Amino acid sequence: MxxxxxxxxxxxxxxxxxxxxxxxxxxxxxxxxxxxxxxxxxxxxxxxxxxxxxxxxxxxxxxxxxxxxxxSVAYELPYRYRSSQHDTELDRIARAAADLVEPGAVVAMNGGTTTTAVARALTARDDLESTGLTLVTSALNIAVEAVLRPHVRCVSLGGIPRPESYEVTGPLAIAGLGQLWPDVAILGVNGLSHREGATCEHEDEAAVSRLMVERSTEVMVVAAEAKLGQRAFTVICDADQVTTLVTTAAQDHPQVVLMRGTGTTVHCV
Known part of the structure; x- marks a missing residue:
């Protein structure tokens, strides 16, 4: 070289x-x-x-x-987290989403492979070393990694963890989050469509993510193309509540066009 x-x-x-x-x-x-x-x-x-x-x-x-x-034990993650760490699609979403966060912001994140990738890209940004960042998360694995970053103030919500996603749920998580005002919520979803909004499989996880939306000034959904047009069991928020979408879908994807019609800023990566 x-x-x-x-x-x-x-x-x-x-x-x-x-x-x-x-x-x-x-x-x-x-x-x-x-x-x-x-x-x-x-x-x-x-x-x-x-x-x-x-x-x-x-x-x-x-x-x-x-x-x-x-x-750290932060490296001992479930297989689906470890196997996705070199996924090019996730990397593209993670880099683009991380670049959109303002230095010094208060960021709320739920759990999942996509938000885990975004958290890694975000907390590794060199420019945050002087400004810092506050990360509020319902995902234990994200908290364990973020707490090792000297420039990140990590707020881990309490509650009952779900083994499949490492996300905490329940009244303790809701009570803790209800005292905070994030600047932006970055959410992974199981489905996103113009008609049904952002959705996921479990109501208890959706309740925490829903409160993140309500408490945050901006809402960023990070989702691969395969998630667009899909509907899961329970609603997180309506489509018009999504401020920003970062996705691997093409510019002319029908859901990209429809989401832009609601006022959502869409970044196709």
């Missing part, structure tokens, strides 16, 4: 993506050498050593001879 290429790789966005990629590799392997990381990410070993030092300073990894090992 030439010095020019190396400089491009070290641009803030590339660097943040690289740090997240290193954490993803650790999630599946448990330990990582400088040489293996450099080969996997196609950068120099010197770059990887700097990245390892940065991750160690943030207490996200532990240095050992020749590499790093995973620090």
């Amino acid at each position: 030439s010095p020019t290429d190396e400089a491009v790789q070290d641009a803030p966005r590339h660097r943040a993506s690289r740090l997240s990629a290193i954490l993803d590799l650790l999630a599946t392997q448990g330990r990582l050498t400088v040489t293996a990381a450099a080969d996997a990410l196609a950068v120099s070993e010197a770059t990887i050593r700097r990245d390892f030092a940065e991750l160690s300073q943030r207490q996200l990894v532990t240095r050992n001879h020749g590499g790093v090992v995973a620090t």
